[in-house]
Amino acid sequence: MQKQKPWLLLLIMTLVSSCGTSSSGTTLDNSVSDNTESSSILSSEPNVDEYYGTIEDRVLFSDYQGLDFIERFDDGLSDDIWYTLDGAWHTTVVGAPHNGVNKRNIFYTSDGETDYLAIKGRGFYNREDPLIIGKPEGGVIITKNHLTPGRYEILMAALPREGAVTAMWTYCTTTGNEVTSQNEIDIEIGGTTGPSQFESFWATSWTKRETKQTETVDVSDLFFLNDGQIHKYTFDWYTDYQGSGVRRVDWFVDEKYVVSVDGNVVPEYDMPLWIGVWFPPLWPGNPSFEEDYVLIEEISFRAFENSQYHETCRSQPGYTKTLPSESNIQTISYEDIRNLNKLSNADFETLQTAERDNSYFGWKVDNASKGTVSLTADAKTGTNAFMLTAGPETEATYDGQYIKQTISNVFVGYRYQFSIDAKLLDAASSGNIEIYYRDITGRSINRINLPVESQNYTTYEYDIVMPENSYSLEIDITSEKGSVIYDNASLVFLGLAN
Known part of the structure; x- marks a missing residue:
């Protein structure tokens, strides 16, 4: 089924017992999916502004499993909720090495009124660590618990530079092989193909490598995704949408409904939540900068009632997980982040050339x-x-x-x-x-x-x-x-x- 407008869905949902699936856009591994249609903001349609706030007309919230949380970082990352992550994936592309994600790129900061989590992305020209010069590196946090159908939400300013992908996603494989099991729901910023990658983001749902749907969501009528402002990104994951038996995900930006996918591309397994920035090889462009940051104000999860069934995914990510209290997370100046110099090698101290593009580390x-x-x-x-x-x-x-x-x-x-x-x-x-x-x-x-x-x-x-x-x-x-x-x-x- 193609994505539907909210008012139309409310008219036809009782008639829907099953749906076909199709795909669009480009996926994490840069494979082309089946559907060529891309989405757009439905600002002129009825109920777009109201649909976010009327969720309890569609489903009730429940904390029966004790999984709900709101993380605002006033006491840092909670050891009860999070791990930091060290690991790497998609590392075999010739000519495009990267160093995955590392807990040393997780920081705390505050503007004096609000506490934030800051995640550093190190681009091509970062020379802090001589061992990874030319190998971009990001940072990721992951929930300790596998989470269920519910509302997933983050308030953040995405890393604003080409070559980095800021993401909030769920993920778990039941078989260890993504060809047969890749349960995943994504919000990805900075990865869309084309020269204007911060006008749209990817909304994707997978159940295995070739069973997926990616919608390219154009938000340029609202804002640009690298405008430096905190925006609210939300997805609602259903496994039984309003009693129809249909699995479905709705995505929202700043509480405006933007797109949905449904059918067998939507997972039915519980999954941990992952949040951070990483550097996919080649397809999101070149990270031709020294460093920049994702700034996160709040992360939250609210579980839906147990009528939204789920299966158990028992596997755990094969990366190094560390409790926040044991991760040596440093506090950095908010002004240093907000007043970050966007030019690389701006002190003109080195005339060495960067291996990736033969520039003088940016010049x-x-x-x-x-x-x-x-x-x-x-x-x-x-x-x-x-x-x-x-x-x-x-x-x-x-x-x-x-x-x-x-x-x-x-x-x-x-x-x-x-x-x-x-x-x-x-x-x-x-x-x-x-x-x-x-x-x-x-x-x-x-x-x-x-x-x-x-x-x-x-x-x-x-x-x-x-x-x-x-x-x-x-x-x-x-x-x-x-x-x-x-x-x-x-x-x-x-x-x-x-």
Whole structure:
């Protein structure tokens, strides 16, 4: 059965005794499923806004098994509810190594009013641990208990960078072989294929590798999924939807109904809940950044009444599980997360190149460049700075030196504070700081040019507001003639323009 609108479901549910299944989108292993239709927000349909809040007209809640919880992190992660996880999966793709998930990426933080769980994602350019340079790494927590049909909910801001997948999912295999048993329900952010991956998320339900349905849920009419704001993501899992005998999952965003799947793609086994960020190889793009964070305000589960039957899945995940109290979870500054520098190698301390893309850990040489990039001890702060030197000028040509860094998935109204320190080597040198706004095809919408004008270090700043049709932000630094020295670049996301 294709997904149905809530009002239509209420009219026909008593007539439904069984349903076919179909699939859409792309799955965790990047296999293509059967249904090519994608979903959209049903904001113009009756009951979309009310459907979330009227759940008890469809099913009653019950805590008869004592599984319900609300986790708000004011006392950290509860040992009664959670484990942290160390492990890796999908690690055999040639040319795309990653380091799975590790409990060292789980943190606590607070803005002074609200306590949060922060989960770090380490991208290509993270150099904190020399042993995993070039191998992205995330973090995951998992419930100790297998949970039953019910309402699953999280309030969070997803990790906002390409290449990382932020997810809340249930999972258990009864056979140890996903071809024959892969019981799973997903919310996945950042994994959708296509160049604008934070306009939609995947809502997926599986019972085995080839029995699945993935809906690509477009939320761009509401918000962009990497806007830095806390949003509420919910799914309701039924094994007997309103007495019809139909298994069904409903998904919601900020309490708005967005999509459903039903039939034999929906599990009937109890499963632990997994939450975190990881780096699938290749299909969600390249994690071309140093680090960023998932910020979680609240996680909750409420079990449905026992008329929503379930079978027992006895298997346990084959990864290392550790109680939170034994996981050495550190507390980090909320300001350090919210004011995170989005540029990599922004202190210009290293000229080593990243194995994955041959960049200077984020700074890529423009193909038109004919000059050189070198380290100089003439730094404003720290030990080193970058010196860009243009190629030789002739009567026919002049070849400058240009390096750049691009941030993808930046949309209209996104605000950034950009700054960089720069100086001319001598009076004969010249160079520019260039800011490009590009659309989804890579075409330049607009360019901001900031000439470097002094032989003394000067801080160049610019308040960036992304225009209509924008998709990526590119920062170029150049030497047009002679040599120009750069240090201390910063790009901080400020949220949405008013």
